[in-house]
Amino acid sequence: MSLSQEIKRKTIELGFDLAGVTDAAPIDARQAEIFAEWLKSGFAGQMDYMRRNLDKRLAPARLLKSARSVIVIGLNYTLPRRRPEPPDTAGLAGRVARYAQYEDYHPFVKERLSGLVDFITSRAGDSFGFKICVDSAPLAERALAVRAGLGFIGKNHMLINPELGCEILLGEIITDLELCPDKPVAKLCSDCTKCLDACPTGALRPDGQFDAAKCINYLTIEHHGPIASELAQKMANRLFGCDECVLACPYQNAARARGNEQFRFYADRAELNLEEVLVLTEESFEARFADSPIKRAGLDGLKRNAAICLANMAAEP
Ligand code: B12
Ligand code: SF4
Ligand code: SF4
Structure with a gap:
């Protein structure tokens, strides 16, 4: 089994639902353009952090100089089928988004990605460089997830996996290890709206x-x-x-x-x-x-x- 295959198998053992690998090339020119247009149109509102570190967001090698590959993971957050009823709010219920009905995913994902780094160290030695990213790093996570074969971008702008749907949280390890890249998934929305x-x-x-x-x-x-x-x-x-x-x-x-x-x-x-x-x-x-x-x-x-x-x-x- 190749190191890339072992890493993906371990990722699933660690409790993630999806794993894929892409190279560390910058995101393609069309997507960089989408990003620039998005900022120019004022669609980022007050999210000034989206205007900062643009060079890094579009190129993983700006976050880790020696980067060769990016391991992208997906964590399914579809609600558990059997779950307790929420407490009675006496007709005064304010609804909360589904990802926020779970514990904060940032430390959860980071901790398990650290476990994956330990595993890689046990296989490849400790001389490799890496950077763990979850949401807050300036990195175009969806674009990389598409490249790593985790799914496609839907008209709702979500990364959609054909089997797991849209409710997937993303995390990455950028590394200087040369890993075997996966192929993107070709599935689209067709005429659905x-x-x-x-x-x-x-x-x-x-x-x-x-x-x-x-x-x-x-x-x-x-x-x-x-x-x-x-x-x-x-x-x-x-x-x-x-x-x-x-x-x-x-x-x-x-x-x-x-x-x-x-x-x-x-x-x-x-x-x-x-x-x-x-x-x-x-x-x-x-x-x-x-x-x-x-x-x-x-x-x-x-x-x-x-x-x-x-x-x-x-x-x-
Ligand atoms: C800013 C932000 C927001 C903003 C803006 C969202 C937006 N659509 O841009 C707000 C606060 C509104 C938001 C909301 C949500 N977010 Co948010 N958010 C981010 C953040 C930090 C940056 C996203 C970004 O760069 N936006 C700018 C636009 C231009 O980029 P983009 O949508 O990613 O599009 C890129 C690619 O998709 C690609 N692309 C665009 N169109 C197409 C079309 C095709 C065909 C292809 C191939 C590529 C492509 O090009 C773009 C430029 O690179 C990311 C984490 C990260 N570091 O990436 C999380 C992230 C995108 N959010 C996430 C989540 C879960 C949500 C919510 C579902 C929260 C919730 N309610 O549960 C909603 C979903 C809203 C929606 N429909 O997108 C997840 C998405 C997981 C997934 N399956 O896609 C991320 C990746 C966080 C994570 N680590 O899991 N979010
Ligand atoms: S884009 Fe999606 S999450 Fe945002 S308001 Fe519309 S339906 Fe709600
Ligand atoms: S257009 Fe239809 S299939 Fe595509 S993201 Fe929207 S609801 Fe899903």
Whole structure:
């Protein structure tokens, strides 16, 4: 068995659902262009970090000089089929995006990728260079995942695996080891438009661009300050994030439930009581969400979202 095959087998043993390898070449010119157009159109909203380190984002070798290969992993976060009912929120439920019903995936994925580095060391010695990336590194993760054969990019802009659907979190090890690259998957959306039809705000534009500044994930998690009223109304009772374009996708509907039991799921984070959110203190917020992606919104952001959800509920006929 080649080192690349051994690494992919070990990746699955470590609890990931997908693994692939690509070379460390920069992402192709068309995708770099998509990225530049996206920034120019103002679709990044207040996410200034997306404008920084652009050279690195488009070329793994800018993150690790000696880079030759990138190992890309996928972690399935489809909800467990059998799960406890969320607690009763007395008609005051604020909905939480599905990835945030699990523990924070960043440390979870990083820890297991470190385990994979240990395994590679046991096979190839300790003289290789590597860099572990999960989400926050300036790296075009979806573009690399396509190249590593994990799936294709759908009209909902998600990396979609034909068997596992869209609910896949990504992580990478950039390394100077020469590994055997996988081939991209050729599957497409054809004439389906279900995700575009399902998007409440028009963030998924008919011209194929993604206006992140209108996406409810952006508004409820990344955006600071007030939310424009026409967008706030479209949040309905979405307190943190949104999954509509993912759940509308036929590939997601056919997906298997999560495979990794160690990735902790919290049934009591599916919906939060909005009035309880409004009375959280910094201490109670920290204590409740220390291991949750929800902390990313910050206490002020979460309270702003809760107030909008309550106003939307009060305005319902
Ligand atoms: C900024 C960001 C956001 C922003 C903007 C999202 C966006 N679509 O750009 C906001 C806050 C809105 C967001 C939301 C979500 N995010 Co986010 N986000 C990121 C982040 C940090 C950067 C993404 C980025 O570069 N955007 C800029 C655009 C231009 O790039 P892009 O969409 O990746 O597109 C590139 C390629 O897809 C390619 N491409 C584009 N079109 C096409 C078409 C074809 C045919 C091909 C081949 C290639 C291609 O070119 C582009 C340039 O390289 C990444 C992590 C990372 N470091 O990459 C996570 C990431 C993309 N997010 C992720 C997730 C899970 C989400 C949410 C599902 C959260 C949730 N609710 O559960 C939503 C999904 C919203 C959506 N439909 O995209 C996952 C995606 C996993 C997957 N299966 O795709 C990532 C990879 C994080 C991770 N490590 O798992 N996110
Ligand atoms: S996550 Fe929601 S708001 Fe964002 S693009 Fe998808 S459907 Fe639209
Ligand atoms: S819903 Fe349809 S158009 Fe959208 S990503 Fe899925 S298959 Fe593609």
